Amino acid sequence: MSKELTFSIIKPDAVAAGNIGSILQMISDAGLKIKATKMIHMSREQAEGFYAVHKERPFFGELVDFMISGPVVVSVLEGENAIARYRELMGATNPEQAEEGTIRKKFATNIQNNAVHGSDAPETAAVEVAYFFSNIEMVG
Ligand code: RTP
Numbered sequence: 001m002s003k004e005l006t007f008s009i010i011k012p013d014a015v016a017a018g019n020i021g022s023i024l025q026m027i028s029d030a031g032l033k034i035k036a037t038k039m040i041h042m043s044r045e046q047a048e049g050f051y052a053v054h055k056e057r058p059f060f061g062e063l064v065d066f067m068i069s070g071p072v073v074v075s076v077l078e079g080e081n082a083i084a085r086y087r088e089l090m091g092a093t094n095p096e097q098a099e100e101g102t103i104r105k106k107f108a109t110n111i112q113n114n115a116v117h118g119s120d121a122p123e124t125a126a127v128e129v130a131y132f133f134s135n136i137e138m139v140g
Pocket residue numbers: 054059063092093111112113114116117118119120
């Protein structure tokens with residue numbers, strides 16, 4: 001099995017609620033290695049570019065407003081099957097449907113303010129990592 005990279009965002013709701021440490025601990029306890037991490041406050045243009053795949057969805061404007069409402073913590077995670085494992089740890093998009101023990105069950109407020117983002121496929125993971133990090137920012 002080869003190692004895989006995935007990209008994570010701790011969203012503004014979770015940062016504002018003081019949950020950065022708890023979420024990074026859950027990631028670490030799940031055996032995902034943090035290869036890079038930093039706090040940023042995205043501009044509208046950066047958030048619109050990141051969520052470009054959703055630009056035709058009815059919630060796009062509100063989603064961008066939410067994502068720029070405060071700072072976020074972006075990270076690169078590594079592990080075997082990291083993409084699927086992180087999405088499992090995150091739980092369902094809507095926290096009402098999220099399993100016990102998941103990040104969204106614990107920390108999400110609603111379907112939009114849902115604490116975290118994780119890449120959904122190798123292709124999107126590669127694009128998302130490169131959107132926020134250069135190679136020099138990642139540990140070996
Ligand atoms: P993410 O991309 O953030 O990891 O979340 P996801 O795959 O579980 O969900 P996705 O369908 O990709 O939606 C991206 C984000 O848009 C917000 N959303 N709002 N108001 C709504 O009905 C709605 N649906 C989705 C959420 O913040 C979701 O995570």
